């Protein structure tokens with residue numbers, strides 16, 4: 515049985531005809547794994563023994579004390595092998611690719627965390643791997659480019675457009691259309707055409723009305739400056755990279771270039787499930803500027819002894835501005851999606 519392609523009105527498969535058989539093949543293979551005890555046992559063992567899951571839930575004593583309001587907990591996804599939540603998805607997709615008999619892995623990356631995770635999984639499974647990365651990101655996330663090279667992956671520097679994540683996705687899709695027979699495209703976020711990855715940390719809580727869900731977008735230099743990546747706050751529904759979702763458009767209806775200090779958030783779209791959660795009011799989306807994220811980065815280093823990724827620093831910034839006003843018995847859980855080693859150059863050059 516096929517699963518629904520849509521979250522409300524969002525999602526779908528807006529792809530060239532040549533890719534439809536590949537998406538069908540992927541969905542059939544994916545559905546086949548759901549009740550496959552051997553596949554699930556293998557994935558669980560990889561997640562536990564290779565990646566180090568389940569990652570701990572850390573009560574952040576000094577952050578909590580400094581705010582004097584809600585209790586703040588951090589989901590320590592930064593402690594995963596390769597330093598971010600991206601490895602969960604990469605291991606699952608590369609395991610599936612190997613079961614499907616694919617010989618070649620394609621991925622795109624912004625911050626390089628997804629690229630490193632896929633390069634890692636491809637090395638583990640002995641598969642060829644090519645990662646597309648915008649030239650600007652190749653520079654600002656240089657340590658991750660070096661890691662991918664060490665892992666035996668070819669990193670292709672993308673020179674089109676803003677030379678960031680959107681352009682890397684364009685090139686990865688172009689490669690996939692050309693090499694669809696033997697290649698598997700490991701998409702790095704909750705985006706792309708159905709059946710690509712569904713929701714991350716929100717997933718377990720969507721059905722629990724007692725839990726408020728808050729997504730934090732990158733406001734870059736400010737949503738009213740036009741230099742931002744706050745897609746839900748500043749965009750409207752449209753099609754980008756295979757699905758119908760909130761997208762940033764300029765006044766001519768073209769995709770508006772995004773801006774964020776954080777390479778992993780520097781993208782003019784957002785996944786369809788987020789769009790649906792926003793449109794139905796189940797989740798609230800707020801935004802945080804580059805400056806606020808950098809301040810939260812430093813504050814977390816000094817208060818908690820944890821160097822967070824710039825992406826995760828956006829979520830932390832929202833906690834710093836809101837948790838003081840919440841009752842002491844409220845629990846705030848922040849997905850600390852990754853560690854900040856990759857961002858040292860960016861931070862030190864400010």
Ligand SMILES: Cc1ncc(COP(=O)(O)O)c(C=O)c1O
Pocket residue numbers: 598599624625626627628702703704714777778779823825826851852853
């Ligand atoms: C550490 C970290 N957090 C978050 C993200 C954003 O991706 P997603 O929205 O898929 O979690 C990235 C993307 O590269 C990342 O590296």
